[in-house]
Amino acid sequence: MGVVTLRATGLTKRYGARTAVEDLSFTAHEGEIVGLLGPNGAGKTTTIRLLTTILTATSGEFTVAGESAPAEIRRRVGVLPESAGYPAIQTGREYLRYHARLFGIERSAAGAVADRLLAEVGMADRGRTRISGYSRGMRQRLGIARALVNEPVVLFLDEPTLGLDPAGQAQVLTLVREVAARRGTTVVLSTHTLHEVEEICTSVLILNRGKVLVAGTPREIAESAGVDRLSDAFLAMTR
Numbered sequence: 001m002g003v004v005t006l007r008a009t010g011l012t013k014r015y016g017a018r019t020a021v022e023d024l025s026f027t028a029h030e031g032e033i034v035g036l037l038g039p040n041g042a043g044k045t046t047t048i049r050l051l052t053t054i055l056t057a058t059s060g061e062f063t064v065a066g067e068s069a070p071a072e073i074r075r076r077v078g079v080l081p082e083s084a085g086y087p088a089i090q091t092g093r094e095y096l097r098y099h100a101r102l103f104g105i106e107r108s109a110a111g112a113v114a115d116r117l118l119a120e121v122g123m124a125d126r127g128r129t130r131i132s133g134y135s136r137g138m139r140q141r142l143g144i145a146r147a148l149v150n151e152p153v154v155l156f157l158d159e160p161t162l163g164l165d166p167a168g169q170a171q172v173l174t175l176v177r178e179v180a181a182r183r184g185t186t187v188v189l190s191t192h193t194l195h196e197v198e199e200i201c202t203s204v205l206i207l208n209r210g211k212v213l214v215a216g217t218p219r220e221i222a223e224s225a226g227v228d229r230l231s232d233a234f235l236a237m238t239r
C-alpha cells in the first residue's frame with residue numbers, strides 16, 4: 001500500500017476527568033486521504049492538535065515519517081486549523097512569501113515558491129490582490145497553499161469545507177485530491193460532511209466521544225454495517 005507516513009499508537013488526551021481522545025491507533029500511507037468523522041465533541045480537533053504537536057498527549061505515541069521528536073514532526077507536517085486568520089492588508093503572494101521565509105527559504109527563492117503554490121491552488125491570477133477581497137473558498141485554498149510551504153509529508157485540514165458554498169466545496173475537495181495524488185502527501189481531514197468523505201477519502205475513522213468506533217474504507221464500513229452507504233452506517237453508529 002505504499003510507505004507508512006503516520007502511525008499512532010494508543011494516543012490519549014485527558015482534560016481532568018474528561019477524555020477528549022481515547023486510545024487512538026491508526027496507520028496512514030503516502031497519498032492516502034484519511035477522513036476523521038464524528039459528531040460535535042467527538043475528538044476530531046483534539047486529534048489534529050495532538051498529531052501536529054500543538055497539544056501533548058496524556059499517553060500513547062505517534063510518528064510522522066518515522067520521527068517522534070516534536071521539532072522533527074513539525075518540519076514534516078502542514079496544518080490548516082479550524083478557523084485560520086489572515087492579515088487582511090497583505091496580498092496572497094506576500095502572505096505565502098512570508099511563510100516561505102519563516103520556513104527558512106531564501107529571500108531570492110521565496111517569491112517563486114509563493115507563485116508555484118498560488119498556481120497549485122488555482123489562484124495564480126489573484127495572488128497580487130489583497131486577502132481582504134478573497135472569498136471564504138479562496139481563503140481556504142490560500143490556507144492550504146500556506147500549509148504546503150514546507151512540503152509536508154502529512155497535511156492536516158480541520159473542517160476545510162466548513163461554511164463554503166457548493167462550488168467552493170468542490171474546489172477544495174478537488175485540490176485535496178490533487179495534492180494527495182500529485183505530491184503523494186497524506187491528508188488527514190476532519191469533517192461533518194459525509195458525502196465529502198465518500199467522495200474523496202480512501203479511509204475513514206469514525207470517532208464518537210473520543211473513541212474510534214470503526215475504521216476502514218468507506219465501502220468496508222458500509223458493508224460491515226450491512227448498509228449501502230457510509231452515511232447510513234454513520235448515523236446508525238453515532239445515534
Ligand SMILES: Nc1ncnc2c1ncn2[C@@H]1O[C@H](COP(=O)(O)OP(=O)(O)OP(=O)(O)O)[C@@H](O)[C@H]1O
Nearest residue numbers: 015018019020038039040041042043044045046047
Ligand atoms: N481545552 C479543553 N479543556 C477541556 N475539555 C476540552 C478541551 N478541548 C476539548 N475538550 C473536550 O474534548 C472533547 C473533544 O473535543 P474536540 O474539539 O476535539 O471535538 P471535535 O470532534 O473537534 O468537535 P467539533 O466537531 O465540535 O469541532 C469535547 O468533549 C471537548 O469539550
